[in-house]
């Protein structure tokens with residue numbers, strides 16, 4: 227039986243999204259919390275956003291894993307110990323983020339260019355903590371060939387699991403996931419390996435699955451924004467149900483309106499999801515423009531409702 231995880235998507239899959247998603251589409255194995263950046267010198271351990279995301283009362287009954295973004299093992303351990311105080315038993319390390327601001331500081335996938343430092347980082351972390359540590363990685367900074375050495379290092383440590391997004395930092399979200407390189411991770415017997423990248427429907431999943439029958443766990447990010455029912459559709463072998471997705475979007479908007487202050491912020495949050503969700507529909511045409519231009523929630527709601535009422539869900543596979 228396959229299992230499905232929801233990827234960390236900074237600014238999107240926070241606790242509000244997570245709670246509504248879990249209510250509508252239960253059965254996700256793990257929801258990853260978007261990255262937390264250690265701030266050992268700051269007055270507050272966690273920012274407001276980070277705190278909102280990790281509070282146990284914001285995640286009741288939801289399987290969540292927090293994620294840390296740093297290239298300093300001391301800072302990782304410092305934050306991980308604080309997360310332990312909130313009841314977390316597993317922490318994920320982000321060596322995948324391709325954003326320029328992160329990579330320029332040799333963090334996220336920028337750190338992949340320093341394999342010896344990665345080795346030292348993991349050695350220190352495993353030496354000093356009994357928390358379960360999983361890693362979310364890309365296959366290299368510049369070149370997919372870098373993955374051989376990286377995998378060799380990962381295999382030295384008892385990782386809880388290794389999530390692999392088979393692109394380099396340089397690929398960003400271009401090119402297609404490199405399945406030849408992913409095959410090397412899929413052959414690993416030291417720890418479970420999770421596939422992540424470009425899964426939007428059953429067709430995508432089956433393509434990966436045929437090639438890697440031993441991989442049973444899949445993490446999905448943008449595909450869940452395109453179709454929030456994706457995890458359920460894959461679990462139950464069903465197609466997207468417009469009414470259910472509409473109800474989900476309505477409740478998400480209500481939850482954001484309760485948790486956030488100001489119509490503009492809620493509008494921004496909903497529109498961000500629509501950047502991906504619009505690709506679920508056949509020919510949204512002018513309605514898509516109306517939704518993008520909406521300045522009030524009432525205008526947004528009208529445009530969103532019209533798309534759900536007037537446009538068919540695409541049967542054919544679409545790019546993300």
Ligand SMILES: Cc1cc2nc3c(=O)[nH]c(=O)nc-3n(C[C@H](O)[C@H](O)[C@H](O)COP(=O)(O)O)c2cc1C
Nearest residue numbers: 233234235236260261320391423424425446447448
């Ligand atoms: C808007 C956005 C925010 C993201 N934030 C994070 C993050 O906080 N931590 C992380 O490890 N990856 C982050 N990612 C990467 C995703 O988790 C995922 O690895 C990537 O989107 C590929 O998977 P997908 O094709 O299923 O979307 C982010 C991606 C996007 C598009």
